Amino acid sequence: MIHGVLNVYKEKGYTSHDVVAKLRGIVKQKKIGHTGTLDPDAEGVLPVCFGKATKLCDLLTDKDKTYQAVLLLGQVTDTQDTSGQVLEKHSTEDLTNEKVENVIRSFEGEYDQIPPMYSALKVNGKKLYELAREGQEVERKARRITIHEIRILEINLPEVKLEVTCSKGTYIRTLCHDIGQKLGCGGCMKELLRTRVERFGLEDSIRLGEIAQLQKEGILEEKIIAIDEMFPTYAQVVLPPKTAAAVRNGNSFRKRDISKETALKEYENDERVRVYDESHQFIAIYCYCRKDDLFKIVKMFFDGNEKK
Numbered sequence: 001m002i003h004g005v006l007n008v009y010k011e012k013g014y015t016s017h018d019v020v021a022k023l024r025g026i027v028k029q030k031k032i033g034h035t036g037t038l039d040p041d042a043e044g045v046l047p048v049c050f051g052k053a054t055k056l057c058d059l060l061t062d063k064d065k066t067y068q069a070v071l072l073l074g075q076v077t078d079t080q081d082t083s084g085q086v087l088e089k090h091s092t093e094d095l096t097n098e099k100v101e102n103v104i105r106s107f108e109g110e111y112d113q114i115p116p117m118y119s120a121l122k123v124n125g126k127k128l129y130e131l132a133r134e135g136q137e138v139e140r141k142a143r144r145i146t147i148h149e150i151r152i153l154e155i156n157l158p159e160v161k162l163e164v165t166c167s168k169g170t171y172i173r174t175l176c177h178d179i180g181q182k183l184g185c186g187g188c189m190k191e192l193l194r195t196r197v198e199r200f201g202l203e204d205s206i207r208l209g210e211i212a213q214l215q216k217e218g219i220l221e222e223k224i225i226a227i228d229e230m231f232p233t234y235a236q237v238v239l240p241p242k243t244a245a246a247v248r249n250g251n252s253f254r255k256r257d258i259s260k261e262t263a264l265k266e267y268e269n270d271e272r273v274r275v276y277d278e279s280h281q282f283i284a285i286y287c288y289c290r291k292d293d294l295f296k297i298v299k300m301f302f303d304g305n306e307k308k
Helices: 016-027 051-061 097-105 128-133 172-183 208-216 241-247
Strands: 004-010 032-034 043-050 065-073 075-077 086-089 109-113 143-156 159-166 187-197 235-238 272-276 282-289 294-300
Touching (some): 004 016, 004 051, 004 208, 016 032, 016 208, 032 051, 043 051, 065 172, 075 172, 097 159, 097 172, 109 172, 159 187, 172 187, 241 282, 272 294
Parallel strands (some): 043 187, 235 272
Antiparallel strands (some): 004 043, 032 043, 065 159, 065 187, 075 086, 143 159, 272 282, 282 294
């Protein structure tokens, strides 16, 4: 079984779930998960976790992301992108580049974004897009999100090409809609390309066809990033056999338990470390609690079926 993370280029026409289903067929293993939904019309970076790395899915979903988007002004749709039904059309003749730039930049920072009806969020156990298809619209709570940076790449009204770096949970469709509302002419998203998720960039992403070929040639695993490599900034600690056995069961350990070769003089409170046994098998991520002078479990990656 493959264990690790692969930087997949999701192409148009596929849902994120479609990508996972295709990969299961290619590598012949069931334990695969993606790290954040991309709409079918969107393209770009989709980190996919294999085997034990599926425990990373929630950690990667929380990461900041970067997108390139094309905003179409003067049009409002029910899905907030051009795939939906047009609800309103307005003239953009009175818009100036300066006015558009000022309004777009006003969205940098934190703002309360109301998720779109056409989304996978659930209300009372039912996905919003299912309710939307039934003609229902329900009240959605605004969520505080952060737009770290918006770069305006090109203005050719009524279209504007943007690069947006944002926090998890941000809907770029809704950002486009909200910019249009603030400009008074409406707006929707015409194109979306995700260019970065954490360490994963567009330049290193691999399409499904390439993945199938690499698997056929028996070299796909060369492209898989090992689980422990996902935490390059965490210090490594090696434990002797007795302590390592206890840690495999999720038990805490103390600084004195760490092999001298990998022990640091000081650990910051809440500092996270990568934990290995003496054969350098990666076991888990632990966090140091200064108050108790203990390292406590954050995420276990050891599988009980593995050789100890």
